[in-house]
Amino acid sequence: MHSMDKKVSHWLPFIAYLGFIYFLSTRPKPIPLDIPNIPMDFSFLHIIEFFILAFLLLRIFYAHKIKYEFILTILLITLLGIIDEVIQGYISGRTSSLIDAGLDFIGASLVLIFKNKKLSNILSHKNK
Secondary structure (H helix, E strand, C coil), X not given: CCHHHHHHHHHHHHHHHHXXXXXXXXXXXXXXXXXXXXXXXXXXXXXXXXXXXXXXXHHHHHHCCCCCHHHHHHHHHHHHHHHHHHHHCCCCCCCXXXXXXXXXXXXXXXXXXXXXXXXXXXXXXXXX
């Protein structure tokens, strides 16, 4: 794979997903998730949402052989979660919450499960 294609293939999913998160965050009201017989807990959704974002960023760091990739991922994703909450404080019908920012941190921290050597191979795709 060409060098530029490789960069795009790593960065595009992260940027697209981050854009999707901020798109949802800037809507005046959260999108209702009325799924019959399944109670929705937005706390769980925050954790999952920011875990996925952290995974995508960690994948970039692995591909570019960035040192301290786990710490940087957790710090940057937590910062993005805080920024997300600040933005929501200015959106009509939305509120800013330190609890939500904390849940975003928990989601980001879950990338530590990839510290295991076998799981690290998932991220690096064996440096293809």
